[in-house]
Amino acid sequence: MxxxxxxxxxxxxxxxxxxxxxxxxxxxxxxxxxxxRLREAAGITREAAGDAIRASQAKISRLELGRVGFKExxxxxxxxxxxxxxxxxxxxxxxxxxxxxxxxxxHKYGDVLPGWFxxxxxxxxxxxxxxxYNLQFIPGLLQTEDYARAVTLLGHVDAxxxxxxxxxxxxxxxxxxQDGAPRLWAVVDEAALRRPVGGPxxxxxxxxxxxxxxxxxxxxxxxxxxxxxxxxxxxxxxxxLRFAAPDLxxxxxxxxxTSALYLDKRGDVERYAAVMDRVCAHIELPxxxxxxxxxxxxxx
Numbered sequence: 001m002x003x004x005x006x007x008x009x010x011x012x013x014x015x016x017x018x019x020x021x022x023x024x025x026x027x028x029x030x031x032x033x034x035x036x037r038l039r040e041a042a043g044i045t046r047e048a049a050g051d052a053i054r055a056s057q058a059k060i061s062r063l064e065l066g067r068v069g070f071k072e073x074x075x076x077x078x079x080x081x082x083x084x085x086x087x088x089x090x091x092x093x094x095x096x097x098x099x100x101x102x103x104x105x106x107h108k109y110g111d112v113l114p115g116w117f118x119x120x121x122x123x124x125x126x127x128x129x130x131x132x133y134n135l136q137f138i139p140g141l142l143q144t145e146d147y148a149r150a151v152t153l154l155g156h157v158d159a160x161x162x163x164x165x166x167x168x169x170x171x172x173x174x175x176x177x178q179d180g181a182p183r184l185w186a187v188v189d190e191a192a193l194r195r196p197v198g199g200p201x202x203x204x205x206x207x208x209x210x211x212x213x214x215x216x217x218x219x220x221x222x223x224x225x226x227x228x229x230x231x232x233x234x235x236x237x238x239x240x241l242r243f244a245a246p247d248l249x250x251x252x253x254x255x256x257x258t259s260a261l262y263l264d265k266r267g268d269v270e271r272y273a274a275v276m277d278r279v280c281a282h283i284e285l286p287x288x289x290x291x292x293x294x295x296x297x298x299x300x
Contacts, residue, residue, distance in 0.1 A: 025122020027100035029066030030247045031093070035075075036064040038082040052081045070097040109168045112161050116260045120253055125175060129242040131276055133187045133233045137197070138206060141173050141184060142213055142221075147206040150198030176218065185220040187233070187279055193223065193296050200300045207297040214290050223292045224283045233279045240272055 039049055039060075046060040053059075053074040062068045075097045079090050106113060106121050113121075124130065132139050137151055148169045152162050175181060193210075196203045213219050224231060239253040252263040252272045263269060284292060 024069075024100050024102055024104050025066065025119055026126040026243070026245070026248065027066075027096060028069065030245060031070060031075075031096050031100050032064040032066040033247045034093070035078055035082075038084065039064075039078070042082045044081060049078060049081060053077050066100075069101045072097055105171070106168060109164055112164045113168065114258075117255075119262065120255075120260065121172065123241050123243075123251060123253070124172065126243055126245070126248075127182045127241040128244040129183045129185070130239065131185045131187075131242075131273075132237070132239040133276060133279065134192055134237050135189045136195070136237070137192055138188065138210070139184075139186045140169050141176060142186060142210060142219075143169060143173075144202070144206050144209045145170060146198050146202040150202060176216065181218050183218045183220070185222075185280075187222045187224060187276070187283070189224045190226050190296075193293065196300065204297055204300050207293050207300070211290050211293045211297075214286070214293075220286050221289045222280060222283055222286050223289055224279065225292070228283055231279050231282065233275050238272055240269070240276060 039046070046057040046064075049060045050057045055074070059068075063070065063074070072094055075094055076090070079093055084090055084093070104118075104122055104125065106118065110118075130141070137143075138147060140148070143151070145166060148166045149162065152165045152169075156162050156165065176184060193207065197206075210221060214221050224233075237255070241251045241253060243250075249264045249266070250269045250273070252261075252269055254261040254263070263272070
């Protein structure tokens with residue numbers, strides 16, 4: 001018998017409702033976290049929980065981490081096992097499970113979207129702060145259509161696939177102008193600004209777009225000039241995602257050629273955050289960015 005119920009956090013605000021931008025990835029993580037707290041409060045092992053839903057301990061771990069979808073029967077059986085008898089409370093969990101299984105807007109791009117990147121899209125959709133460092137390319141959220149197409153052409157040849165990938169990238173950018181838009185803080189190496197991806201004309205248009213984006217209240221852009229030499233983030237690009245929901249820890253995203261790493265251990269996240277802080281503190285201030293971009297634009 002459960003003597004104390006763990007605190008279950010609402011999905012946004014005080015209403016307990018999911019925000020419009022909360023995609024299935026985030027909802028799965030939040031539901032999984034709440035089920036984990038219920039299990040721990042009941043003193044039940046993952047192995048016992050797995051037995052209750054005819055699954056393995058590993059399956060329970062994946063459910064609690066939000067890495068797989070939820071069957072309504074499994075959620076109901078786990079709630080019974082954890083001593084959740086109140087019908088209204090059970091219905092809230094079951095409704096959350098159904099929403100967590102609803103495909104995100106990016107589902108239509110499944111033919112060209114690898115699973116590891118689908119996870120990132122779900123997290124990006126729900127982030128309140130996106131901090132990113134880029135060495136070779138302009139961040140995807142700030143790319144023009146021509147630039148995005150030129151980048152896509154570097155790794156793909158099928159015309160239909162290229163069109164889908166570019167369309168997907170442009171749709172991602174809508175989060176910057178929607179209600180409750182996240183704050184984007186991008187740090188871009190000068191190399192990415194001077195590399196004429198798509199040719200000089202496309203690059204000039206891309207730089208003009210970046211200058212325009214620096215005027216957005218939720219966008220901060222800093223440049224790492226060549227003259228600064230080496231710096232703490234020289235190891236490669238990375239993104240740090242922060243969320244308003246208390247259920248979600250900060251996550252570091254490291255993209256590789258055919259996969260990605262998602263780091264959420266506090267020590268790893270703090271190390272990357274410290275690197276980003278040091279870089280931002282020692283390079284040109286954001287107020288200088290528009291002038292730097294204009295100078296590079298005029299030199300192309």
